[in-house]
Amino acid sequence: MTLLVDLAVSDRRIHSGGWRTPAQAGDIEDLEPATGRVLATVGLATAEDVDHAVTLATAAQSAWAATAPAERATVLRRAALVLEEHSAEVVEWLVREGGAIRPKAEHEVRSALDELWAAAFLPTLPHGELLPDTPERRSIGRRIPLGVVGVISPWNFPLLLAMRALAPALALGNAVVLKPDPHTPVSGGHVIAALFERAGLPDGLLHVLPGDAGPGRALTVHPDIAMIAFTGSTAVGREVGAAAGGALKRVSLELGGNNAYIVLDDADLDAAASAGAWGSFFHQGQVCMAAGRHIVLASVADAYIDKLVRQAEAMTVGDPWTSDAVLGPLINESQLAKVSENIRATVAAGARIRTGGTCAGLFHRPTVLTGVTPSMPAFTEEIFGPVAPVVVVADEEEAVAVANRTAYGLVAAVRTGSVERGLALADRLATGIVHINGQTIDDNAHVPFGGRGASGNGSRHGARQSQEEYTQWQWLTVRSAALPQPF
Ligand code: NAD
Secondary structure, eight states, rough: OOOOOOHHHHTTTTESEEEETTTOOEEEEEEEEOOOOOEEEEEEOOHHHHHHHHHHHHHHHHHHHOHHHHHHHHHHHHHHHHHTTTTTHHHHHHHHHHHHOHHHHHHHHHHHHHHHHHHHHHGGGEEEEOOOOOTEEEEEEEEEEOEEEEEOSSSSHHHHHHHHHHHHHTTTTOEEEOOOTTHHHHHHIHHHHHHHHHHHHHHEEEOOOOOOOHHHHHHHHOOTEEEEEEESOHHHHHHHHHHHHTTTOOOEEEEOOOOOEEEEEEHHHHHHHHHHHHHGGGGGGOOOTTTEEEEEEHHHHHHHHHHHHHHTTOOOBOOOOTTOOSSSSOHHHHHHHHHHHHHHHHHTTTTTEEEOOETTTTTEOOOOEOOOOOSSSHHOOOOOOEEEEEEESSHHHHHHHHOOOOOOEEEEEOOOSSSHHHHHTTTOOSSSSSEEEEEEEEOOOOOOOOOOOEBBSOOBSSSHHHHHHEEEEEEEEEEESOOOOOO
């Protein structure tokens, strides 16, 4: 079987009207965080490449929108089949380039497949309404494509987070310019370009331009980009939202989180500690849905903390490609520095490290912080590292108040022996997603997913929601005979 990503072809190139050298001929070494080895050399796009891509995408889009729905659906289904066929290769890229453990990488490939299958359903959905009118005129409200959609994606789930935006956008007749993060240009970029190339997506409809903030900004303000689908940090999301707003384009913002994991006094504590450890340490905590604040009722706090610490201490950390470690490396030095500084400042403010707090290179031990209060950095900031801050509260009232004491609003989870109690709490939690007796990290292609406040603008993924997101209304009226006008 030939490889999906042929490094001899993609070397130092971007994918825009085929593989080509970027306008400024810039490139970057794609590093394996666990070893520091160079995995590939990747072309870096600039604003000039964005402009070129948008021109090609605009030219190709209207013919694509006019393509039979079944034909568009077939391209999405073929892309899924190609991904399935090459899943082992894609898993390897996710593990080695992104520092993911193998189960995380496999899960990400399965989720990307779900996105493709769900998107393949979109072209054949009803896309309009017949509106009441006089007998002489037909009046129709119909959803039509937006045009060219810009997708800007992060490095933590590079394949999935690009796919969940671009697959529905393409399925619904748009063209896409994708700007993946330069830390994961292959698993979040080249893999996707190669998948759709093999699936027979017509030329000009998908451009993959790895790069930093420069091409991201160029995409955001480009007058021929109709919408930006951005997934990333809240700070950059604000900038993207402001720029896209100024350019009067639609913007979907999927941003950071600082998610509450509430443990009530009637919870099964073994199960709660196991799920809590998963919520905080999965993919080294580099997940927008990570359990960022364990909010625990005082009567069970000591027992819960002991169990959480035992979970953390049992976890192995190491190279995810050559070992069965449960945690891999952080993505880079700058992420490590942010995590270390957050722990340092939180301890300086009076918290205690119950376990962890150390690192070897980019490998950071899972860390449990106790005595955390709402004024400390581990409470106020999204850490994006393997850290579980524990806040002890007196009762349910205080748990709700503390959980809502954040500008973020992505996910909350409640552990309790009583579903009724959990449901009552869910009504009072200001988040886009609530799980009762689950943990905070969960997503499916068919569910409404999104955050409030600093976590995003409430945009939604999932089949019908994607149809709304990546199309717009047009009112169309039709008369068979012209109506005589008074003048
Ligand atoms: P980031 O905001 O630094 O980067 C995200 C993307 O934006 C990258 O492609 C980056 O190159 C690009 N970018 C940077 N500056 C830009 C600018 N000025 N204009 C346009 N594009 C720009 O985020 P990150 O560090 O890569 O990812 C981690 C963050 O993403 C965390 O805060 C995490 O919570 C969030 N995230 C959110 C979700 C979600 O669904 N809500 C999912 C995953 C990650």
